Amino acid sequence: MADVATPPAAQKATANGSAPQGKQQIVKPDKPDEEKYKEELAKLEKEHAAAQEKLNACKAKLDNAKPNNKDSPNAKRQQELKTELNAIRQTQQGNKSGRNAIFEKIKKLDDQLKQQLAELKTAKGKSNYKSVEEVDQEIARLQKQVDGGMMKLVDEKKALAEISALNKARKNFSGFDAQQKKIEDIKAQIAEQKKLLDDPENKALSDKYTKLQTELDALKAEQDEAFKNLRTLREQTDKARAEQQEKYQARKDLKDAYFQQLRAYKTYESEARKIRFEKRRQEQLQYVASKRKEAASKRLEEASTPAYGDEIIAAEGLIRHFDPSALPPKETTAASKFAASAQRTVDESGLKGTRISKKDTEEESYFVGTGGKKGKKGKKGGASSAPAKFNLNIGIIEELAKVGVEAPSSQEDIPATVEKLKAKLAHWKEDQDRKTKENIAKAQKEIERLEAEEAEEEASGSTDAARKPAQKNQAVNGNASAEAELTQEKDATADAAEDLKKASLEDKEAAADA
Incomplete structure (x- = not known):
């Protein structure tokens, strides 16, 4: 089983206090019973009032008994x-x-x-x-x-x-x-x-x-x-005064004990609430920081990729499609010793028929039309009498649009299209290093901005730790600030991540026990 972690409040108390043997255990104070307190207080109030009345009567008798006491x-x-x-x-x-x-x-x-x-x-x-x-x-x-x-x-x-x-x-x-x-x-x-x-x-x-x-x-x-009976009256007065003081002290002790326990309970609740909010805020900051670091790493990785990579590949493919001799053939990489090899060989001697090459398949994907049938007379010399139509695959048209070159409308426009593609290809290769550095600089600047925002949020905090949250974080009169809503959404994301994390830990503990 995994060890039970000490609560933050207990950790704080252990750090501040001295515990020679083990960790100091913080016990949550019980909330005082208000109804019981009121009942006992009413009883003591009644007893104190009776004792006070008895004391007043004894004092009055004593004043009357004093000689030459004109004020009695x-x-x-x-x-x-x-x-x-x-x-x-x-x-x-x-x-x-x-x-x-x-x-x-x-x-x-x-x-x-x-x-x-x-x-x-x-x-x-x-x-x-x-x-x-x-x-x-x-x-x-x-x-x-x-x-x-x-x-x-x-x-x-x-x-x-x-x-x-x-x-x-x-x-x-x-x-x-x-x-x-x-x-x-x-x-x-x-x-x-x-x-x-x-x-x-x-x-x-x-x-x-x-x-x-x-x-x-x-x-x-x-x-x-x-x-x-002057002496007797003095003794009775002293006794009544002592009884009155006893009742008064009992009432005072009851009040002091109740409010002391109530203050201890409220203090504990307040400290526990602050610790929970602080823990939640730190976890939220850590989660947001990890997400930002992940996004920054991904952005920096994307920026470090050579610029115009997709455009260069598309342009080279189009040039080879329209004019295979315009570019040198692709370099074939040497077979690695770790590459997968065929487990068996196929004997082609028994196969009959003509083998279809990949080149023939590619050529068949493009169609040169003849303009249709024009009667029986055009059946024999149709290829020489009618002009040929030029058609392009939809994929080629999309690739041309991606690199910003207009698609050729006829066979005669292909050389011009190839020249445009070569010019763009040369420009991209020439500007590739500069553009890559520019992308890296932009990504680095964005990362620095996010890190500054993270530092600012860590300094200020976005979670209300008070009993009553700020008005801007509440939908008062149906309105809440966009910044507060964004912050609360992030908090909700952090809570969900924390729940998933706890569930994962519980699964691991269960697996370990099994």
């Missing part, structure tokens, strides 16, 4: 309550003179009421009956007994005397009603005076005063209780 909330509230109570007392002091007169009048009426009630009670105490109805019922009962005639004379006199006494008592009950009415009048006067005292504004002030005084007493009691 308790002391400030006490001062506010005292100010309001003083204002209410001043308002009530202004209304005190009028209320005193009312109180004096109520007192006099109350004395009169008590006197009338005592007199009425004394008068009623002398009678055995509580109301006029009871007296009337007793009188009716006694009168009925007297009217019945069943009583003794002594009892009847006694009953009549009692009836007379009851009638007098009945008259006294009428005086009770007058006294009761007088008592009710006194009560009504007292109620009127009390209404004057029951002013809504005065009552509201009184209620407010009572409420504020109650709150002030509670604050004083709280301050006194806190002052007694």
Whole structure:
């Protein structure tokens, strides 16, 4: 199996770091779980808020317990309550003179009421009956007994005397009603005076005063209780502060760990992306450079070939075709010892017939017409009576057009055509060396231009290594620069070459394993 190559990022880290034993292995950091982080952060935020609230409460109690601490909330509230109570007392002091007169009048009426009630009670105490109805019922009962005639004379006199006494008592009950009415009048006067005292504004002030005084007493009691436990409150405050700092540090550690891991992940991804883009760019440059070198070598090889080679061969062939004696015969190369030889010989003694030579075949390829038949009389002497027509093969015409010589229209034009071909042939052979050097110079100049472009591309680079490619390399609004499209096509070619290369390597590895 082939060895696994170390990734570029690992190579870079190995080169920068010290690894005494083997290569340093770079481990890709894991991407932090954002949902888990948010859940844990919310939990720690809640715990920290509760600890902060507890600390604030302890600090408030401690401030209240400190003596002569005018800035504490308790002391400030006490001062506010005292100010309001003083204002209410001043308002009530202004209304005190009028209320005193009312109180004096109520007192006099109350004395009169008590006197009338005592007199009425004394008068009623002398009678055995509580109301006029009871007296009337007793009188009716006694009168009925007297009217019945069943009583003794002594009892009847006694009953009549009692009836007379009851009638007098009945008259006294009428005086009770007058006294009761007088008592009710006194009560009504007292109620009127009390209404004057029951002013809504005065009552509201009184209620407010009572409420504020109650709150002030509670604050004083709280301050006194806190002052007694001052040391305990300080210990509670220190404990609450330590708990708050612990929750704060836990939240801070969670945030620091999350963002540190996130930065490490992003840094690794960024570096890996840069390395991939740089590797791709270098491979692309190498591929393009190899293609350019190959094209330059081919172009230089073509330029080094003697100039006018095809034209000279075509011209010589045409001259030999029209006038075989105009040029010396072609030199035949000596047979090489490495040339292939016939494996068997053919005995021609048994063959019958006439052998057709190559020359006869070539001559038959050209046709000299006779102008057609002209009756029976021209059948015998047709060759001498009709002029011959001149025809050329289409291949010969194309060769003449290639060398720039007009095709002859008759047999008489052939010598002139041959002279033109000889003149061109002489010119080409004479100018061949100069033209060859000129072609080599042009090819060398083109190679230098391509090498300069290659150096410029290596210096600038054509691949976007950033997260967002440049606008010119994107088809924004349907338009992209021609240069960018060409560069991206080259990149695509490089990618395809890289894939083919990898596939070839994999095939070789598989063959090696087999």
